[in-house]
Amino acid sequence: MNLPDLNVFATAARLGSVTRAAHALSTVQSNVTARIRLLERELGVQLFDRSYRGITLTPKGEQLLPYAQQMLTLAENARSAVSGPGDVRGVLRIGSLQSTASARLPEVLKAYAQRHDGVDISIVTGTSTELIDHVVKNRLDGAFVSGADAHPDLDAVTSFVEELVMISPAQYRTIRDYLKHSSVPKVLVFRIGCHYRRQLEHYLAGLGVGGLNQMEFGTIDGIIGCVAAGLGVSLLPRSVVERSARRREVRIHTLPRSERYVETQFVTHRAQVRSLALEQLTAVIQSDKTAQRRA
Amino acid sequence: MNLPDLNVFATAARLGSVTRAAHALSTVQSNVTARIRLLERELGVQLFDRSYRGITLTPKGEQLLPYAQQMLTLAENARSAVSGPGDVRGVLRIGSLQSTASARLPEVLKAYAQRHDGVDISIVTGTSTELIDHVVKNRLDGAFVSGADAHPDLDAVTSFVEELVMISPAQYRTIRDYLKHSSVPKVLVFRIGCHYRRQLEHYLAGLGVGGLNQMEFGTIDGIIGCVAAGLGVSLLPRSVVERSARRREVRIHTLPRSERYVETQFVTHRAQVRSLALEQLTAVIQSDKTAQRRA
């Protein structure tokens, strides 16, 4: 087992294709095949299932992948610890809530990219529960989530504090006003699992509203648009609403203090070896946070 | 950077000699030299200082070593995760208090060796503070210590609960009896830093005895012998005293409940990748503990 071969393995696993891995590694297809076969022979197990459409990891391959990744990041870290950072490169797989992605991430990523280009960042969005699962299962290097209820396998740092606001069609001046006019309030939420939804339910329960009529959305603008059109209300970070092109079409209701704030945390796997790129990203998040606090 | 070369590097670092590393790895000296030089060229730093007596790590080399070790244990772990454990081999560097080493370790090591031979274990003894430092600095894989005051970098599991007893020359029937006859009590202890010493001071302070006259020893039998000869008193685990050939020559005083027990813990580095051999050792320790409890 040696590191170059593990790198070939990990790349092929990521790209799902021998040919594409060969291109990515600037070598030829037959070589990638040979390296992988060597690994398989050495370990005595099949790592990939081959098909006409490419390759997919076998369960054994899935098992090997995290080890391979850790060894490779350790090698990277060792290199830069010993012979100076050089330019950090690699891939960071980051997850984010959609609201964070649209309102907060651009700034963070811009700051990050300015300081450290050479790192490719891929962002996937999802609900907190999904993202946390991905980080735990090592399919993401880190994620911005809400309410990471102190998961034992995760490290979390608070990255943003969001003010939540409720939005309603523009004609209602207060939330009670809206509730009065719609016997069963309609609530527009992101996909199920989103943390904001619980917050919203809790708040409305406090106002004596029980059964919610829920609609699920994939995009922020969809939600705001539908609220504007009178379809229902929603709960979103103020930063998201303010940034929307359609913000004049809805009314923004400030929430009582106790319900108002929600923390977005950046979570990473505790037991995993942290790549330099990831260290740098957390550093940027931290500095962004202090900048925010000063403002 | 590849794993075989890192293994050469780590072995050479451990043995402090190119030639001996070559023997240990069943290759030739010139090859070891070449592998190391390749690593040095690749990283652009000097890893060893060469002298006529062998080689020693440079600071850069020291930096690299823990990374190399982690990658190598990860490779081992990966291999056995994917293609079954095979036989685990390697080196475990374990630290122990001298009292634990003489009274408790033989049993543990015997149980371990029965189940998993092929692992070489080296035991070094020292005081808790020394050993903890070694584990933190990664010069030991684990250590049996007392009073590992929740060091943030260490994981600790309680491995033995020792009953401490005081021993005095045989003619004194109680501790007070001894104290009456010697205005400044002499206390025989292991090297400074030993946790038992604090315990003893605390206990004697409770009996109204202040300034202790202390003598330092390197061996258990030395202490017991000197106590027998009337030189002073000491505080030791009952298991140690009972096992001594000279136990009839001293009197054993049971301590009050509150001072009686001390826990020996097995500590390991929290952030370090754990080798399989180390996992197995902790497993043996755990099972030994439950066996002990049942007895």
Add this chain to the structure above:
DNA sequence: ACGGTGCCATCATAAGTAATGATTCTTTCT
């Protein structure tokens, strides 16, 4: 001072591994 000893570096050569490009095999899509 001088040969002996232990240790590392260097070098030419042999042995072994890895990369390439061309070709073949397999599976699906049209």
Add this chain to the structure above:
DNA sequence: AGAAAGAATCATTACTTATGATGGCACCGT
């Protein structure tokens, strides 16, 4: 059936690694 996409195989070339012999350096004992 033919085309397309993708992986395996293979002979060849390029490169790395291992070997054993040799040389150099710093000490040690006489």
